[in-house]
Amino acid sequence: MAGWLEQLLGKKDKSAEQAKERLKLVLIHDRTDLTPHQLEMMKNELLEVISRHVAIDPSAVKIDMAQDGREQRLIADIPLKPVNARRR
C-alpha cells in the first residue's frame, strides 16, 4: 500500500526487497486461489452488506489478507460512524 512511499525514500532500491514484496502478494493469491480482482469484489460486497446495517466511512475501512504461519487470514478493520454523526 505504502509501496510508492518506500520507493520514494529509496527503501525499495534493493532487488531482494522487491522480490520479497512481490512474493508476499503472489503467495497470498496462490494460497487462497483468489485473484486481486476477486479480492477487491469481495471487499466491496462486504462493505455493501455492512453499510446496510450500520453507517461506515468507506475510506477508513481496511480489509487485508495477512499471513499467519502457513495460514492466510482476512483481516477487516471497519470503524463505525458515531450515532450523532449519522443524523446530519
Next chain:
Amino acid sequence: MAAKVLTVTSGKGGVGKTTTTANIAVALAALSYKVVCIDADIGLRNLDVVLGLENRIVYDLVDVVENRCRLRQAMIRDKRLPELYLIPAAQTRDKNAVSPSDMVRLCDELRNEVDWILIDSPAGIERGFRNALAPADMVLVVTNPEVSAVRDADRIIGLIEAEEKGPARLILNRVNMNLVKRGDMLNADDVLELLAVELIGIVPEDEAVVVSTNRGQPVALDGKSKAGLAFQNIARRLNGEQVPFLSLDEKDGFFARLSKVFRSGGA
C-alpha cells in the same frame, strides 16, 4: 533397523534436488549409516550420473516393480563408502509403470535392511511426485532464493501438508553470499518468513559442486568445500544433532577477516 524414508522434492526443476539427494546420501553413508537412494524420476534418470554410478546399472526401479529382478539385484553399491546403494530410475519406460503403492511396498521391503531410504523426486506435481511422496516419513523441499523457485516451493509445501506428510523442512540451495550482502538476493530469513517452514540447511553457491558433478564425485565426499560442508551439516541435523547454520561472514576470506580485525582494533 527401521529405516527412515526421506523424500527430496521441490516443485520447480533445476533447483538442485538430485545434487542434494546425492550429497545427503553420501554424507549419511559417511556417518556410517546404511543408505539406499532411489531415483523416482522415471524417464529422466539422473541420480546415477551425479553419484558417478552410471556405468554400473543393470536393473532399474521398473524392473523391480515388474518383477524382472529381485530388489537386491537393482541395488548398485557405491564402492567409495561402506554402505551406500542406488536404485536407478528406468530411462526409457512409461512413467506410469510405477504407482504410489509400488513405492510404499518397495520401501517397506527395504525398511528392515537399512537406516535411511532417500527418494529423489521428479520436478512437478504429477504422478512422479506422488510416487516419491507416498512412502515418505520426512520430506525435504529444496529451493533457491529466487521468486519462481520460492513460489513453487510454497505450492509443493501446501501439497505435502494436504497429503499429511508435513511438516516439510526446507533446504535453501545456491545462496550467493555476495548478492545477499548487496541486497540483491533473498536471504534465508526472507524465505523462511514467506514460506513459514522449518529450515534444515543453507547451501552456498559453490563452483566445487559443478566440478564434482563433472567428475561424478559428490562434494560431500570430502568436506573441504563450503557446499560439501553444508550437506554434511544437513546429514547431521537429520540425525538430531544441533549444528549452527552457515552465517554470511563465513564467506569472508582471510583478507576480509584481517581487515575486520584491524577495523575493530582501530576503532
